[in-house]
Amino acid sequence: MSDILQALQVVLAERKAADPDTSYVASLHAKGLNKILEKVGEETTETILAAKDAELSGSTKEVIAETADLWFHCLVMLSQLDIEHTAVLAELERRFDLSGLVEKANRAK
Amino acid sequence: MSDILQALQVVLAERKAADPDTSYVASLHAKGLNKILEKVGEETTETILAAKDAELSGSTKEVIAETADLWFHCLVMLSQLDIEHTAVLAELERRFDLSGLVEKANRAK
Amino acid sequence: MSDILQALQVVLAERKAADPDTSYVASLHAKGLNKILEKVGEETTETILAAKDAELSGSTKEVIAETADLWFHCLVMLSQLDIEHTAVLAELERRFDLSGLVEKANRAK
């Protein structure tokens, strides 16, 4: 399950070089950083609204879909700035001192 | 590297049950969904500003730190709504048809 | 100059009752509060990006246009919730104790 971000980063790197007329990802890169950041902002608002609606309805489908949209556009932003998503994960690992837990999870495989 | 989100989810689940006076995560859950969503919005704005500054300065440290903050607060939001982060990753896998790539990466380990 | 928000509120009230197929404002109301709030979020991100660009370029045209978009969609939100924009202005007057200044400005007309 957990290698999905890695696989997605590979796909995004391929599409960054694709034709903007046929690839949504390529079209975002062609439009530039502002367009990508607009999408990050947009998906955050949609995530917030979906979370508020999930709180009431108990239905989580929308908030899962919107969070996926948000993370996807964050990855496009990182790609635009030539940052590997693993730099973000490493920052989280460092802050929460997760190295022991990650090692233990890997041994359990 | 990629099991960090899983390890972080384990940590967040533990802290959800901790004392709000000593754990930041517990204090967010105690304050409720609105407070958590305010943080998601806040970190998005800080990510956007850091990305704009990174575009100019070439320095990526801030945008990595702010994206980590954003993803962290997204995980707290998912935890508040009793959603596993793997549901978001599965949605990304489905959309981008990543299953072949993920399998290949796992075989290479 | 300062009665523009009042005039705009009159226009927005008329369009709220218009045909969603021909009026953008009516179409927003027909789609409901979430759609209107998505636009508020979107215009905020565009305002933030325009302000960052204005800081560099010295050009203020975009930030003026985006702030106008933001305030406009705030007025549509207030209209959707049956709130007069004067309630927001009264709150600002109360907080900043502006009544003396406003009275003085009115006498000077």
Place this chain on the structure above:
Amino acid sequence: MSDILQALQVVLAERKAADPDTSYVASLHAKGLNKILEKVGEETTETILAAKDAELSGSTKEVIAETADLWFHCLVMLSQLDIEHTAVLAELERRFDLSGLVEKANRAK
């Protein structure tokens, strides 16, 4: 009622030159544009959450207070960029062709 934004702009211009240790507005200007834009983003999220809650509860007090916060921080942003708020109002007047309505309202005074 409608001269409140004008009065507020006068107050904000005075406070821009005040001591950052005693004036919130001066402290925002001293911290710079990013800090001001963070506040604009923050208040937008709080406005969105208050609007969602108002939709359910019928209580409009919070959404009025948060929209006031948002407009206030927009005015601080304009002040930071040396833009008069009347430039934003003039843009709205132009777009919605409000000049006739504004003139009529002024005659009725």
